[in-house]
Amino acid sequence: MxxxxxxxxxxxxxxxxxxxxxxxxxxxxxxxxxxxxxxxxxxxVTEEEQMKIVMDSIYEIYKKGKVENFDWDLVFNKADEYRKVSETYSDKELIPKDFLEFSQKFISDSEFQKAHIDFENLIAVVGACEETFVLKEDNWVIDDWDFISEIGIDKELENTFHFSNNIFFSEYELKEVGTLTMLGFEKINGKWYLTLLFQNDC
Incomplete structure (x- = not known):
């Protein structure tokens, strides 16, 4: 039991x-x-974060000079960022005085020009008809083009700019062809630096 x-x-x-x-x-x-x-x-991961990851990886390829893998979105995305700072202007009288002074020195003094290019963050592309060239510190060609004097709109050209306290972005367009040149500058620690160059030479 x-x-x-x-x-x-x-x-x-x-x-x-x-x-x-x-x-x-x-x-x-x-x-x-x-x-x-x-x-x-x-x-x-949000779509915006994914896009940033993709663009960052493209920029790493770009910085290594692998032109065959270059994605043009890198240029146009940067240009879109700069366009957002203001509406479009073509009146040179609206350009900030400190940028006007900077631009004159930038085109007239080769050493000053090279010292005021942010090569670490620069996106600089020259598109020829059959080739694309990426400009960096070691192959930079001094440019004395007076880009400010070219701003304005007429029958053939539409050359405009966008600006804020720390960004100046200009576009030069032949109406029947499209964009020929884009220049982007950023003010970093109180000084202007070139950060974007697009040149269509085709």
């Missing part, structure tokens, strides 16, 4: 443990989908 009671007690304990294990397993299964959703949320 005593043995029967022991066996019954053991069976009851085992049954209780089995029920406890089954109960815990069900709870884990109930939690799993929620955890999965949380993990999915943390893994979701």
């Amino acid at each position: 005593q043995r029967y009671n022991l066996d019954s007690t053991r069976i009851l304990k085992l049954t209780f443990l089995l029920l406890l294990i089954i109960s815990c397993k069900q709870k884990k299964e109930e939690i799993k989908p929620e955890l999965k959703i949380e993990n999915q949320k943390s893994e979701i």
